[in-house]
Amino acid sequence: MEVVLWLIGLCLASAEFAHDYAHIEAFLEQKKFPVRRKYRPMYHIVAPVGWVGYPAGFVFYKSLFHVFYQYHPYNGAWAATHWGHVASKNLVDWKHYPAALVPKDYYEKHGCLAGSALIHNRYLTLFYSGHVISNNATTQTQNVAISADAIMFRKYLYNPVIRTPPFGVGDFRNPKVWRYSQHWYMMVGSATPDYHGKIELYTSTDMFSWNFNKTLAHSFGDMGYMWESPDIIDIDGLDVLILSVQGIEPDGFRFRNSYQTGYLVGKFNYKSLEFEDMEISTTTFHELDHGHDFYAAKTMVAPDGRRLLIGWIGSMNVEVKEAKNGWAHMLTLVRELQLDRYGAIRMYPVRETTKLRSEILESAWYSPGESFRAGYKSFEIQLNATTALRDINLSFEWGVGNQFKIGYSADHRYIGIDRGGHDGVRRADWCPLESVNLRIFIDSSSVELYCGFGEVVFTSRIYPYGLVNVRVGGETNVHITQYKLRRSIGHDKFLLKELKNHYVNKYKAKKV
Numbered sequence: 001m002e003v004v005l006w007l008i009g010l011c012l013a014s015a016e017f018a019h020d021y022a023h024i025e026a027f028l029e030q031k032k033f034p035v036r037r038k039y040r041p042m043y044h045i046v047a048p049v050g051w052v053g054y055p056a057g058f059v060f061y062k063s064l065f066h067v068f069y070q071y072h073p074y075n076g077a078w079a080a081t082h083w084g085h086v087a088s089k090n091l092v093d094w095k096h097y098p099a100a101l102v103p104k105d106y107y108e109k110h111g112c113l114a115g116s117a118l119i120h121n122r123y124l125t126l127f128y129s130g131h132v133i134s135n136n137a138t139t140q141t142q143n144v145a146i147s148a149d150a151i152m153f154r155k156y157l158y159n160p161v162i163r164t165p166p167f168g169v170g171d172f173r174n175p176k177v178w179r180y181s182q183h184w185y186m187m188v189g190s191a192t193p194d195y196h197g198k199i200e201l202y203t204s205t206d207m208f209s210w211n212f213n214k215t216l217a218h219s220f221g222d223m224g225y226m227w228e229s230p231d232i233i234d235i236d237g238l239d240v241l242i243l244s245v246q247g248i249e250p251d252g253f254r255f256r257n258s259y260q261t262g263y264l265v266g267k268f269n270y271k272s273l274e275f276e277d278m279e280i281s282t283t284t285f286h287e288l289d290h291g292h293d294f295y296a297a298k299t300m301v302a303p304d305g306r307r308l309l310i311g312w313i314g315s316m317n318v319e320v321k322e323a324k325n326g327w328a329h330m331l332t333l334v335r336e337l338q339l340d341r342y343g344a345i346r347m348y349p350v351r352e353t354t355k356l357r358s359e360i361l362e363s364a365w366y367s368p369g370e371s372f373r374a375g376y377k378s379f380e381i382q383l384n385a386t387t388a389l390r391d392i393n394l395s396f397e398w399g400v401g402n403q404f405k406i407g408y409s410a411d412h413r414y415i416g417i418d419r420g421g422h423d424g425v426r427r428a429d430w431c432p433l434e435s436v437n438l439r440i441f442i443d444s445s446s447v448e449l450y451c452g453f454g455e456v457v458f459t460s461r462i463y464p465y466g467l468v469n470v471r472v473g474g475e476t477n478v479h480i481t482q483y484k485l486r487r488s489i490g491h492d493k494f495l496l497k498e499l500k501n502h503y504v505n506k507y508k509a510k511k512v
């Protein structure tokens with residue numbers, strides 16, 4: 001029965017949208033209008049042109065990893081969001097694909113917002129939020145689109161599958177759908193009428209008709225006014241709930257960004273639909289990343305069992321320098337997640353990231369006061385010190401007096417970054433045992449810093465120009481390895497040809 005209903009819906013949807021290749025033509029056109037390359041990354045996911053926002057779906061389908069992201073293809077500003085799309089064989093080399101979702105229908109007039117992607121009956125299925133504003137009132141609904149080739153996505157004919165939020169609050173978005181045993185589960189981010197963030201939980205037997213079951217979790221007052229992009233992933237027998245929260249008050253060096261993404265650990269009981277052993281408060285909610293620009297992470301389980309995460313290198317309400325160049329923001333490297341024995345998440349770039357290394361530019365010991373040149377705009381530095389009992393400092397310097405600093409304090413057991421300017425410092429407790437090991441990824445205008453085994457991570461935008469000089473400071477000698485990293489995101493000429501011949505020309509031939 002389930003499969004039959006599902007197929008009927010699919011056929012109806014296919015009939016409606018089978019001849020709409022506009023998004024492919026738009027994609028082929030875009031290649032002719034390259035954006036200005038200043039500040040553009042070489043190995044982080046960016047759109048061919050336009051604005052990149054939250055990761056919207058992350059899934060493995062037909063031998064490729066697919067990442068979907070919030071996307072506005074016409075300039076570097078946020079507006080009616082599409083779903084941008086890239087795919088990769090190895091999690092580091094990414095190819096641009098045509099936009100998967102373009103806002104067209106009445107229920108998504110002002111955007112197709114982030115949700116989740118999954119595979120069912122060999123179809124790639126997207127769940128997303130339709131966004132409509134009228135008379136200053138926001139209406140958000142939950143919708144489905146399906147693809148058999150990851151290129152043509154058909155919106156379900158009977159969208160929206162959830163038309164109204166259970167308690168009438170307009171902010172109601174980012175469906176995360178997953179399957180457990182014979183049932184489908186959906187979490188949607190929302191808020192109570194008196195502005196406490198919460199998650200609504202739905203269940204379904206066919207993924208199209210949904211029953212509201214309960215409010216799964218909510219803020220008790222200190223956890224913000226709106227929860228977005230909920231995600232859930234089981235790691236080592238525990239369930240990690242990832243939330244993107246608006247409105248937590250800063251507390252020292254915690255929660256300093258405009259919005260924050262963090263996690264709570266518990267155990268989801270599929271009988272009672274309760275999160276057990278999970279306390280919801282700013283004491284138990286830990287930020288995943290301590291840098292200035294990180295939000296709205298998405299996870300997936302790879303075929304080999306690895307738990308993977310990708311996030312947005314961005315913050316809402318922050319202007320970025322490249323926006324005037326026709327694009328904005330990027331996504332993080334793909335990170336592998338683990339839980340340590342205290343229930344804390346460790347995040348580390350997937351091992352495939354070493355495939356980006358094209359040349360070793362430096363491998364030597366440095367004493368405090370010495371410095372070296374960064375060879376290129378996009379590089380990786382691995383820093384090793386044999387003791388954790390001495391301060392370690394590194395500053396990246398350019399122009400006259402501009403710098404980005406990394407500092408480890410042995411006395412106070414913290415590590416911090418300082419990009420200068422207003423609110424430039426971010427800091428997190430970190431207690432390495434015997435040695436200090438840092439991996440630093442600079443990609444033109446972003447930095448990702450991974451400490452130790454991924455206990456602490458920082459992601460921030462920085463805007464160096466000209467050649468960067470790296471100065472070693474602190475109180476001990478450090479071993480530095482510098483790698484040049486290669487370009488790994490771009491168009492694929494075979495895919496472009498295939499799109500042109502197989503989809504567009506065939507379609508045109510048919511029309512004549």
Ligand SMILES: *[C@@H]1O[C@H](CO)[C@@H](O)[C@H](O)[C@H]1NC(C)=O
Nearest residue numbers: 132133134135136137138139
């Ligand atoms: C919408 O809100 C703006 C700003 O609050 C206000 O200027 C405008 O008049 C409102 N429009 C409607 C149709 O209520």
Ligand SMILES: *[C@@H]1O[C@H](CO)[C@@H](O)[C@H](O)[C@H]1NC(C)=O
Nearest residue numbers: 203211212213270271272273
């Ligand atoms: C969820 O709600 C539906 C509809 O009310 C109900 O049939 C189902 O049993 C509920 N699921 C659980 C696990 O309580």
Ligand SMILES: *[C@@H]1O[C@H](CO)[C@@H](O)[C@H](O)[C@H]1NC(C)=O
Nearest residue numbers: 363382383384437479480481
């Ligand atoms: C630096 O430390 C990392 C992590 O322990 C290790 O993999 C790497 O080989 C070390 N590099 C050098 C040059 O010792």
Ligand SMILES: *[C@@H]1O[C@H](CO)[C@@H](O)[C@H](O)[C@H]1NC(C)=O
Nearest residue numbers: 391393407408409416473474
């Ligand atoms: C090195 O970094 C630590 C941590 O940020 C800081 O406390 C210390 O003052 C820095 N030392 C120098 C010489 O900059």
